[in-house]
Amino acid sequence: MNKVQFEQLDETLYHEKLDNGLEVYILPKKGFSKTYATFTTKYGSIDNNFVPLGETEPIKVPDGIAHFLEHKMFEKEEGDIFQQFSKQGASANAFTSFTRTAYLFSATGMIQENVETLLDFVQEPYFTEKTVEKEKGIIAQEITMYDDQPDWRLYFGIIENLYKNHPVKIDIAGTVESIQDITAEHLYTCYHTFYHPSNMMLFIVGAVEPESMMAFVRENQAEKTFEEPADIQRIFPEEPVEAALKERTLEMSVQKPKVFVGIKPETVNLSGPQMLKHELAAQLAFELLFGRTSDFYHHAYESGLIDESYSFDYSLENGFGYALIGSDTQKPKELAEEIQNTVQRAQELWPFGQADLDRVRRKKIGFFLRALNSPEYIANQFTRYAFNDMNLFDVVPTLEALSVEDLQDAFYAICGESQRSVFTIVPPKKDSE
Amino acid sequence: MFQTINVAKGVNVHVNQTTQFKTINFSIRFKDKLTKEKASARSVLANVLQHSNEVYPSHTALRMVLDDLYGTSLYMDSTKRGNEHIVTLNVETVNDEYLSESGVLEKVMNLMYIVLFKPNFEAGLFKQSIFEREKSAIKERIESVFDEKTRYAQQRMLEHALPDHPASISPNGTIDDVESVTNELLVAEYRTMIEENEIEIYAVGDIQPETVASYIREFFHFGDREKPIAAPPLELKKPEEPHVREFEVMKQGKLHLAFYTPVTFKDEKFPIMQLMNGVLGGYAHSKLFVNIREKESMAYYVSSSYASQFGLLFVLAGIDANLEEKAVKLILEQLEEVKKGNITDTELDQTKALLTNQLKEALDSARGQIEIYDQYMELSDSFEPEDLIKRWKNVTKEDIAAVAQDISLEMTYFLSGKEEDSDE
Numbered sequence: 053m054n055k056v057q058f059e060q061l062d063e064t065l066y067h068e069k070l071d072n073g074l075e076v077y078i079l080p081k082k083g084f085s086k087t088y089a090t091f092t093t094k095y096g097s098i099d100n101n102f103v104p105l106g107e108t109e110p111i112k113v114p115d116g117i118a119h120f121l122e123h124k125m126f127e128k129e130e131g132d133i134f135q136q137f138s139k140q141g142a143s144a145n146a147f148t149s150f151t152r153t154a155y156l157f158s159a160t161g162m163i164q165e166n167v168e169t170l171l172d173f174v175q176e177p178y179f180t181e182k183t184v185e186k187e188k189g190i191i192a193q194e195i196t197m198y199d200d201q202p203d204w205r206l207y208f209g210i211i212e213n214l215y216k217n218h219p220v221k222i223d224i225a226g227t228v229e230s231i232q233d234i235t236a237e238h239l240y241t242c243y244h245t246f247y248h249p250s251n252m253m254l255f256i257v258g259a260v261e262p263e264s265m266m267a268f269v270r271e272n273q274a275e276k277t278f279e280e281p282a283d284i285q286r287i288f289p290e291e292p293v294e295a296a297l298k299e300r301t302l303e304m305s306v307q308k309p310k311v312f313v314g315i316k317p318e319t320v321n322l323s324g325p326q327m328l329k330h331e332l333a334a335q336l337a338f339e340l341l342f343g344r345t346s347d348f349y350h351h352a353y354e355s356g357l358i359d360e361s362y363s364f365d366y367s368l369e370n371g372f373g374y375a376l377i378g379s380d381t382q383k384p385k386e387l388a389e390e391i392q393n394t395v396q397r398a399q400e401l402w403p404f405g406q407a408d409l410d411r412v413r414r415k416k417i418g419f420f421l422r423a424l425n426s427p428e429y430i431a432n433q434f435t436r437y438a439f440n441d442m443n444l445f446d447v448v449p450t451l452e453a454l455s456v457e458d459l460q461d462a463f464y465a466i467c468g469e470s471q472r473s474v475f476t477i478v479p480p481k482k483d484s485e
Numbered sequence: 486m487f488q489t490i491n492v493a494k495g496v497n498v499h500v501n502q503t504t505q506f507k508t509i510n511f512s513i514r515f516k517d518k519l520t521k522e523k524a525s526a527r528s529v530l531a532n533v534l535q536h537s538n539e540v541y542p543s544h545t546a547l548r549m550v551l552d553d554l555y556g557t558s559l560y561m562d563s564t565k566r567g568n569e570h571i572v573t574l575n576v577e578t579v580n581d582e583y584l585s586e587s588g589v590l591e592k593v594m595n596l597m598y599i600v601l602f603k604p605n606f607e608a609g610l611f612k613q614s615i616f617e618r619e620k621s622a623i624k625e626r627i628e629s630v631f632d633e634k635t636r637y638a639q640q641r642m643l644e645h646a647l648p649d650h651p652a653s654i655s656p657n658g659t660i661d662d663v664e665s666v667t668n669e670l671l672v673a674e675y676r677t678m679i680e681e682n683e684i685e686i687y688a689v690g691d692i693q694p695e696t697v698a699s700y701i702r703e704f705f706h707f708g709d710r711e712k713p714i715a716a717p718p719l720e721l722k723k724p725e726e727p728h729v730r731e732f733e734v735m736k737q738g739k740l741h742l743a744f745y746t747p748v749t750f751k752d753e754k755f756p757i758m759q760l761m762n763g764v765l766g767g768y769a770h771s772k773l774f775v776n777i778r779e780k781e782s783m784a785y786y787v788s789s790s791y792a793s794q795f796g797l798l799f800v801l802a803g804i805d806a807n808l809e810e811k812a813v814k815l816i817l818e819q820l821e822e823v824k825k826g827n828i829t830d831t832e833l834d835q836t837k838a839l840l841t842n843q844l845k846e847a848l849d850s851a852r853g854q855i856e857i858y859d860q861y862m863e864l865s866d867s868f869e870p871e872d873l874i875k876r877w878k879n880v881t882k883e884d885i886a887a888v889a890q891d892i893s894l895e896m897t898y899f900l901s902g903k904e905e906d907s908d909e
Contacts, residue, residue, distance in 0.1 A: 060583065062507075083505030083690065132779060134769035141848075144769070160845040188529035189782030196737040197785055202632050221580060232734045259851075305734040307631045345548045353544070354618060359625040360765045411552045418556030422578045425506045425850065480734055 053266050058445050059406050061424065065445070066262040070273050073250025073281045075438070078265055079257040079430060080252050087258035088158045088427035091170050092435045094253075095246035096151040097224040103285040105245040110287050116226015119148040120184075120191060121239050125155065125174060127183050127341070128408055133173045142166045151369050152439065154432065163260060164268055171254070171272050177243045179236040192228045193356040202306045202477050207301060209286060210314035210376060213473035216296035218290035220372040225438040249273065250281035255431040260450060287369055290401070293318055299388075309478045310361075312378035313391040316471040324441040327368065328450050332416070335464035336454065339412045341394055341463075343429050344378055348394045354380075356389050361419050366466070370440060375466055388474045399467045402460050409456050422445050486848075487687070487858055489866075490698040491623065494709035496698040497683045500694035501854060509590065509690030511576040511597065512853035514859065515682040518568040518713065519651045523798055524563065525623070525658025526597060526666045526674045533563035533611050533671065539752040542612075546718035550596065555579045557593055559600065559752065565656040566752075566860070567794035568716050572678060574600060577851075582692055590692070593659055595753050598704045604675065610668045623663050634900065637803065638739040642898035646724040646743050652795045681710050685859060689851035689891075719795055721745050728897045736899035740807035742798055744892045750793040751864065754888050758798075760790040761885045762891075763836035765823055766800060770835045772819040773800065781815065783808060798892060806901040813897060826886035834883060841874050 055066045066078040087182045090439035097118050125146070136142035155174050159166050208223055210316045215221040225231075244460045257266060295316055322330055342348055342364040352358045358379035366375040381387045397403075423429040434444040487499040517523055541547035547807045547887050551557045557578040564571045574838060578593045605612045631637050643653035657663075688697045701707070724743075749757040766773035766789030787802040821827075847853035850869060861868035 062583070083503060083848050086842075086849045087541070132769075132775070134774075135831075138768060138770035138835035138839055141842045143839065143842065158842075158846060160842050186782050190785055191777060193737065193783070193803055194785035200634050200735045200737050207676070236870050256789070305631075305634075307628045308839070310632075345545050345552060354614070356621060357617070357627075360622055361625075361629060380625070380632075411549065413553075415552040415556035417584075418554075418579050421507050421555070421583055422577060424672075425508060427849075 053230045053261070057444075060448070061421075061445070063424070063445070065304055068251065068266055068270070070270060072273055072276075072278050073248070074273055074411045075201040075253045076269050077253070077255045077434065078260060078262045078268065079255075080260055080262055081258050081427060084258045084427065085160045086427065087160070087163045087256060087260050088156065088431055089167055089170055089254065089256045090154045090156040090251060090431045091174050091254050091329060092152050092154040093152065093247050094251050094439045095242070096149050097222060098219040098288075099246065099286055099413060100111065100151050100219050100222070101287040102245060103287075105248070105279070105282060105284075111241070114226065114237055115222045115230035116191070116224070116356050117234055117238060117242055118153055119225045120187065120231055120234050121242055122146050122148045122153050123154075123187055123191060124184065124239060125177065127187075128173065128176070128178050129289065133169070135171050136173075137166065140165050140169065142169075144170075148224055150372075152436065154435070156431070158427070160259070164207050164265070167221055167265070167269065168272060171269070174247070175276060177247075179239045181236050183241065184234060184236045188224070188231055188234075191225060191231055195223075195225050195228050195231075198223075198225065202304050202310060205302065205304060205310050206475060206477055207254065207401065208382060209300065209377070209475040209477070210312040210473060211374060213297040213300055213317045213475050214314045214374055215372065216292060218291045219288070245284060248281055249278055251284060253435050255435055257427040257430050291372070293468070294470040296475055297382065299474040299476070302475075303480045304477050306477055306479050307379055308382055309476055310378065310380050311384035311388050311476045312376050313388050314473050314475065315375040315395070315466050317368060317373040317375070318465040318471070319469065320371055321360070321367065322368070325446070325450070327440055328332070328437070328446060329454070329458065330462050331366070331368050331466075332447065332450055333454055333458040334368070334466060336409065336412045336416060337459040337463040338364055338366050338375060338377075339415070340408055340459070341398055342391075343412065345411075348390070352387065352390060357381055357383060357390065358359040384476045384478070387477075392472060395467050395472070398463065402463075404456065404459065406456060409454065409459060413451050416447055416451055427470050486854065488694045490694055491696055492702050493707045494572070495712055496686070496707045496710070498581045498686045498694070498698045499858065500686070500688045500692065500697050501670060502691065502693060503689065503848075504691050506580075506690055506851055508577050508579050508851070509688065511574070511693050511881075512687040512852075512855050513545075513597070513601070513793055514573040514685045514687070515678045515748050516569050516685070517570045517572075517682050517880060518680070518716070519565050519568045519654055521649075521659050521662050522660075523674075524570050524654060524656055525571050525662035526671060527570055527678070528563040528626075528657045529620050530671055530674055530678065531563050532622055533615055534600055534604060535559065535561040536619060537605045537612075538599050539605055540599050540606055554589055554592055554596070556820075557589075557596075559596065562759060563656045565651065565654070568651040568719060570656065572685060582691070584825060594640075594700050597608060601679065610672055613668065615669065616668050620663055620666060622659055624660050624801060627657050627660055627663070629706050630655075634733070634737075634739055635803070636733055638741050638898065638900040639801070641798070641900065642729070642741040642743060645726060646667045646896040646899060649723075651719060652792065652797060671720050680708065683710065683712060687855045687859070689854055718749075721796060723829070724896050727895060728900045732900075732901060732903045735900070735902045736806075738809060738899060740802045740804055740812055741799065741898040742813070742894060743797060743896035744820075744900075745895050746796045746798055746888070748888055748890045748891070749796040755793060756873065757880050757884045757888045758791060758793065759840060760833075760836055760877060761823060761878050761888050762789050763840055764828055764832055765789045765820060768834065768836065768839050772832075773802075773816065775816050776819055777802065777812065783815075784814060787816075789888065797897070808898050809901075813895055817894065820892065822888065824886060824889040824892075826882050828882045828885060833885075837877050837880075840877055844873065
């Protein structure tokens, strides 16, 4: 077991890569009574075209299958695994993103039993045609619920605008129609390909004793047999740098329009320290351009162009990424224009210097330290970073090393005019009487 | 957990000195009576105060100072509990021990003082442009509820069931009442808040109780104030129309049921009602989830929640728009099972285990500690989580069945897309 100390942060991280390839991390938190654990596979909604384990030809699976599989993991021959967690006083849950599927629990007691349940239920698939059919009604309601949420539609709307071919444009849960094609056999194929321990990570944080917990996990894994780990072949289509669509509008039951300007980054094949540096630099650049202290925000808020729903964000994964800026607004056209002009102006004449960088850097460091109070943040973010060969605990040193030029470089990779798109949601037109 | 120091009549400082967190959290709560007019004015006030002040006259200037203080978060919000309206100044700052710089804490406390005591006045009124802008912001916030159909349905249901009752009054007030707030009225409301409201001040982090108390005494000058006369218990009138259907352009049907119970937060039987809610629909092992989601595949979400301040129990489900009747029937069947005492030992043990876990987990965040303490302080000055856990332990199935007897369905509300075959 390796032990890494982060003195400035007053944290110690324990790590071991088990014989079957599983990466295990343990982070004890002083003074906490709860323990939070995530068991995550590097498999999400974008992994819909791949060569199944042990085969040679690639296949395409129905949209929404990773999420469907997540739901079905909870059902076993002897019943629902939620029941077991409840007996052990744990709240369990799971989520599927573009790139990951995570199973998790939080509990204040019986931690070993709960870790065992977590490992065992994710490593013992049980799918039948009957249970698969039964789940379709539940997931159809989940999809319908999201269909009625304008903020979700806005988010997916802009991603669909930006991406022409990449599966990031497909809704994570699929559609009511696409999930009808899912079979138990599909689920087993995906499961065997992506749930091998060598494609997974276990992160335990909170009131946990590292030595005995690591021994317990090691033993649990040693008792199970797995096939030899193999490299997973995922297939992704060619994706142009340009946005697929310049703009699109959707009518929905909202009180006033909502708009997002999305920008696609030029470089999406980064990993490791390079990716960390780029992501943080881009986030700081966007903070300066669109944050609460920016000229843009000041004018847009005072003139009523944006309201409290305003948000901006930049995130990057391997193969795709996006900057999103938007708000509820009575003037979606003007707002979208103003956002694009702000990007354009910064591209022509970079307006920020050292003092600006120092200020937003401090803000970001403070945010990071605050986030370390949250076991949920640590486990989920650490895993996300690790799947991209980055280390969460390098955030502060990387921030400290950033220069104004780094921010400029990161920004220039995300600002080309052809990389932008606008998606708007508007209230339905009133029937003319 | 918290040490309490009284700094003036009606003004208390509660500090939990702990090294559990890397930050120090402050929460200053101003409590007043909940009415639509008060809620509206005080929401505008909260926004105006957090926007700018005499020392930092623009929003940008204030936010830049916060960024420089390692992204100290500072915001004000408007909430309610029972018939109280609460305006809170929330601040979280990094403990300087983790920084290469010290003195951050003093600067942050000084900033809290400035935000509350040095408003951006011009000739005795709030700066007009800011006043106008923040009035719009609150109206926009109230309007935006419509976009989130679950929240919107819940609000509509409460407005139909209990109009003008604190249960249905939004902590942000109403559009009309916000509209009629004048700058003069807002200044008066500000004076009332600072001079007359009951104030609870919380601090959680590595900070000494006396440090906080003496700072408050020295700089904040909160005078004595009278504790308001306790309001009479809130009465729950029967809704005029017990069954309401409304339509919007949407795909899913949102079913919201309201049940009344005589058991409220201050009742001896409160812990039993918490368990009853857990057995019925609080968790993934609960009857509603197991039967309506897992067995019938009818819903993705179906759950119950207990608003103990009012004695209200809600059941919410997202279902196919054609299945309203079937869903209501199934939900009532599950409640009937509880009333009959058809509760397994496992169900009871699971619910106790999860309630206990939930409480303990909430105490692992500074905000959670403040919320729970602020709420349970109403019951006793010396709230200990273990006492509540012990009370849950002793509850039996029979106890749960007994409190369930007095639960009555009073309101069925259904929000869905327009039915194609309905004649209007």
